[in-house]
Amino acid sequence: MKLPKWKFWNFGGLFFFYFLMWAVVLAFLSIWLKEEAGLDATQTGLVFSAISLIALCYQPFFGVISDKLGFRKNLFWFVVIMALLMGPFFTWLFIPLLQFNIWVGAIIGGIYLSAVFQGGVGVVEAYIERASRASSIEYGRVRLFGSVAGAVATLVGGRLYVMNPTSIFWFASCSAALLAILLKVAKVDEAPKTAEALAAQQAGAEVEKKEDGITKERVFSIFKLKNFWFLALLMIGTASVHDVFDQQFPNYYNQFFPTTDQGTARFSELVSLQTALEAIIMIFMPFLINKIGAKNGLLLFGLLTFIRIGGSAVADDVFSLSAIRLIAAVEMPLLLISIFKYITGVFDVRLTATIYLLAFNFAKQAANVIFSSVAGSLYTSIGFQNTYYVFSVVVLIITVICFFGLSNDKTQGGLLKKAGGLKKGAPALGASDISR
Numbered sequence: 001m002k003l004p005k006w007k008f009w010n011f012g013g014l015f016f017f018y019f020l021m022w023a024v025v026l027a028f029l030s031i032w033l034k035e036e037a038g039l040d041a042t043q044t045g046l047v048f049s050a051i052s053l054i055a056l057c058y059q060p061f062f063g064v065i066s067d068k069l070g071f072r073k074n075l076f077w078f079v080v081i082m083a084l085l086m087g088p089f090f091t092w093l094f095i096p097l098l099q100f101n102i103w104v105g106a107i108i109g110g111i112y113l114s115a116v117f118q119g120g121v122g123v124v125e126a127y128i129e130r131a132s133r134a135s136s137i138e139y140g141r142v143r144l145f146g147s148v149a150g151a152v153a154t155l156v157g158g159r160l161y162v163m164n165p166t167s168i169f170w171f172a173s174c175s176a177a178l179l180a181i182l183l184k185v186a187k188v189d190e191a192p193k194t195a196e197a198l199a200a201q202q203a204g205a206e207v208e209k210k211e212d213g214i215t216k217e218r219v220f221s222i223f224k225l226k227n228f229w230f231l232a233l234l235m236i237g238t239a240s241v242h243d244v245f246d247q248q249f250p251n252y253y254n255q256f257f258p259t260t261d262q263g264t265a266r267f268s269e270l271v272s273l274q275t276a277l278e279a280i281i282m283i284f285m286p287f288l289i290n291k292i293g294a295k296n297g298l299l300l301f302g303l304l305t306f307i308r309i310g311g312s313a314v315a316d317d318v319f320s321l322s323a324i325r326l327i328a329a330v331e332m333p334l335l336l337i338s339i340f341k342y343i344t345g346v347f348d349v350r351l352t353a354t355i356y357l358l359a360f361n362f363a364k365q366a367a368n369v370i371f372s373s374v375a376g377s378l379y380t381s382i383g384f385q386n387t388y389y390v391f392s393v394v395v396l397i398i399t400v401i402c403f404f405g406l407s408n409d410k411t412q413g414g415l416l417k418k419a420g421g422l423k424k425g426a427p428a429l430g431a432s433d434i435s436r
Contacts, residue, residue: 007135011128012145013182018124019146021083021175022117023153024168028161036165037095043102050110051118052369056362058119071134071188076127079120080183082112083176090169122361129340131188143336144282151275154268222355227346230405232363237398238302239335239360240367241391244375245309252384253325256318270322277329285333289341295406297338302399304331310392313385346407
């Protein structure tokens with residue numbers, strides 16, 4: 001059996017070490033802020049709010065810059081260098097800042113952490129998707145390394161934190177060092193792979209010398225596209241509700257056990273099983289999405305989210321609730337593969353990062369800021385089950401609306417639709433530019 005080529009392992013390694021760092025740090029950050037930094041629940045919430053809000057400021061700029069850079073790694077290097085400082089930042093700087101002034105500490109912490117994680121993740125994912133596509137590597141196959149990293153993090157992070165809480169941040173710095181090595185050696189095959197692509201490249205060469213492919217007009221033309229707004233609506237009504245639902249689901253799950261400790265232990269085991277299943281499913285998900293189409297993949301994600309949230313409200317014992325939770329192992333591969341395939345199959349491929357960061361990350365996180373507080377109020381006033389009924393109805397309504405609103409990428413045969421259209425004489429896109 002032929003082994004995957006080096007680029008596959010290289011791009012997969014980028015995902016692995018980035019999300020290993022992500023999972024280890026963010027899984028224990030709230031505990032660290034309480035136990036080591038001495039923050040109460042309100043102050044901890046302030047730090048997380050600062051991270052989310054500042055990430056919203058990063059994302060539009062990161063998207064446009066990523067698309068302008070193309071295969072150049074400058075912005076990816078910025079994320080990696082910031083990540084290398086994780087250990088020193090948490091060991092010597094963050095706690096003194098928080099003790100000096102909670103607002104100053106929250107803002108500086110938000111600027112730093114959102115650059116590495118909530119803002120930086122789009123840079124990482126967009127670069128690897130573009131590089132994989134150019135190298136004829138299925139994005140979903142390398143993306144599964146991120147799921148594997150999540151499973152490894154659940155095994156490693158807890159042990160490290162018990163031994164020394166600060167060690168998880170130095171572990172993240174070490175992961176960033178290995179990430180830097182893989183980024184340094186990563187190479188992208190930008191050469192056209194077919195005669196059609198070569199002809200298109202040669203025909204457009206002179207035009208490209210005179211005209212930058214990413215212009216202000218082309219970027220702003222995104223906002224005139226119906227598909228962009230329906231995609232953003234779908235992410236707000238499904239992915240954002242999905243995230244907010246998951247935030248306090250462990251507290252609901254614990255109610256089915258005699259003690260909180262027992263519930264937390266069982267939930268940790270359940271998440272480990274879910275993550276392992278997610279990694280396996282990620283292997284086969286690109287094949288499914290290629291068959292059913294990216295639009296149908298996104299709608300199926302919405303349907304499964306509706307079933308999982310509504311099913312969690314209906315479940316009356318821990319076994320059925322646990323089984324419904326495992327639907328998440330299918331949801332995330334569906335979303336992660338479908339979103340990029342839809343963007344590269346329907347929009348201008350040169351604006352992949354911009355559209356991804358605006359219609360997915362920005363829209364989702366902006367909604368999270370609002371929905372998180374709304375969910376908290378609903379949990380207090382009407383309880384978990386009734387809140388889950390409300391969430392499930394919202395997800396179903398938005399999914400149905402987007403069923404009619406989104407264009408069908410399958411009927412377009414994978415051909416790209418330009419964001420605002422190309423100017424006359426602009427270079428054509430060859431087969432190597434079309435989403436696989």
